Amino acid sequence: MTTVFAPELEKAPGSNGSPGRPFHMLSLRVARLWGACADRAVPWVTGVFAVVPIAVLVAITVVLFHEALPAIRINGIGFLTRSRWDVGSGYGIPIKVHGVEMAPHTSYGAWPLILGTLESSALALVIAVPISVGAAIIVVEKLPPRLSRWAGICLEVLVGIPSVIYGLWGILTLGPFLSKHLAGIADHVPDVPVLRFFRGPTYGAEGLLVSGVVLGIMIIPIIASTSRDLIRQVPSSAKEGARALGMTDFEVVRKVIWPWTRSGIVGASVLGLGRALGETMAVAMTSGAVLGTTAHSIFSHMNTIAATIVSQLDSAFADGTGFEVKVLAELGLVLIVITLLCNFGAKLLLKRFGASAIAPAAMGN
């Protein structure tokens, strides 16, 4: 504390501030001038830095749009609903459609990828939301500060674990584990309309279920830390009042905390959803990476937009016409639109709580 309140007034840069030496008028003037310049300069310099995110955002949008434009013109709106993904014959003579060169017999459809992205993220939410909210409630309401600090560290670790390590764990450990233990159940699920989705061969270690679970674990810190901060905001007077009326813990949670935080927790979930939609490496490693088909069961191999971009980009360069690279940019645009819609939704829902749309998993304790 003392350091903060040390009465350090302006010192002329020329003097060493020792008490015996008087300031020279000149050096005082230089100091004043320098200080005045610095006072003016700092807002400008930091202002330039503050514009960097906008500049980067504009650059990303412009580049992506510029790359995607030919593909958008060729593929049209049907890109979103078609299913076939055929890079065409690389050995054939390239054809020209509307002035854009491409390999013959190409067909690009994003529907299975859009669906895969939504399905895996939805599964992630189903797993992450109950875990996050439950953990947040017990951390705020029950655990002593010491233990809740440890829970905070756990969230930081979950944020810090690289996504390739989640992928590696998913493919080497979780995938085999799930397929071994669920195979027996999955074979006996009745073949009726909704349950059919949970039936069928488990296909080994890769697929929708593994990707969904891994994604779910990855977005827990976002949802849990935001929910925790929201639950902490519930005024203690409301909780104490409820207890004074004889409410049990469960009733306090259901009748005081839940109504207070509901919309914020939905916002936090949407924020997590946005992260799950754009997650790349873990899904690329655990999805089974099929192109052109939609998942018919929860164990099916699938693919998402982000995973397709990362796994197809280098082979896209084998396409001498460069058309597939442009298609991937179009995919990227689709992804960015979905993600941003999500984030805007989350921001609207979280606005009332003053929570940020940048997941503050590592802030505070």
Place this chain on the structure above:
Amino acid sequence: MTLVAATPHEKGVNRARTAGDTIMWLVCGLALAALVLPIIWIIGQVIARAIPHFRWSFLTQPTIGNGGGLSQAVLGTLVLMAMVGVIAGVTGVGAGIYLAEYARRRSAILLRGATEVLAGVPSIIVGYVGFTALAIGLKWKFSIWAAAIALTAIVIPYIAKTTELALRGVPGSFREGAEALGMRDILILRRISLRAASSGIITGLIMALAISVGETAPLLYTAFWSVHNPTFGLHNSPVGYLTYPIWTFYNYPVKSATYLATESAFFLVILVGALIIASRLVSRRLSRYMPLGQG
């Protein structure tokens, strides 16, 4: 306490209500366990796969084809981390200072909105744009600078946000006191605000580094991969880093290649763990500049 004796019906209701409590805490406890368990499982698996094949030569030898060591990748990751720390650190902290201290209401809304939107952009998009714009468009080819810029774009929003929040947490009385003493704005910023907020800022910065260390998607097509130690040329300076062998080698049919993947995972976990511990220590040390329990 009860003045009127409870009827049997009321007793039943009360028992149901306390049972509700027990069930809720049980479910919440299970949720917390479900949060902690994967961490232990994941890290335990990484360690269990890495330890049996660990040799010190992984740290001293470079990668040879799909075997050898990982020295150049360890070095590359550390170098990239340092570059991101400087570039993104200066830019992000600067942006955070502006947002917290100088921005007017309307421009703050715009700048903050852009920062949040940028935070939501998936990392593979940043990788794609880094590749098409920097490596191809500007003809840098694979370049360590392209990689550092891509990583910077990913962590800037995070650093800016943590800085802004930390500065907003500094009590107004600190500023007012300094102003009353006649301190210049710049000195108040440097000696009072930034110092009081230093715990939050540095914690955010270190966590941003931990995130950047674990990124793969933006690096694959900007840094690519190299078996040589990093060079700093703007053009054609591919660089090795630790996440690459995991993604590329984990399913190779050659043992030496899968060892590269598992050892990389091991080193990454150690590095990220060290960063998290560092952020904790730093925040504990620096939080003495903040009043009672903040920071």
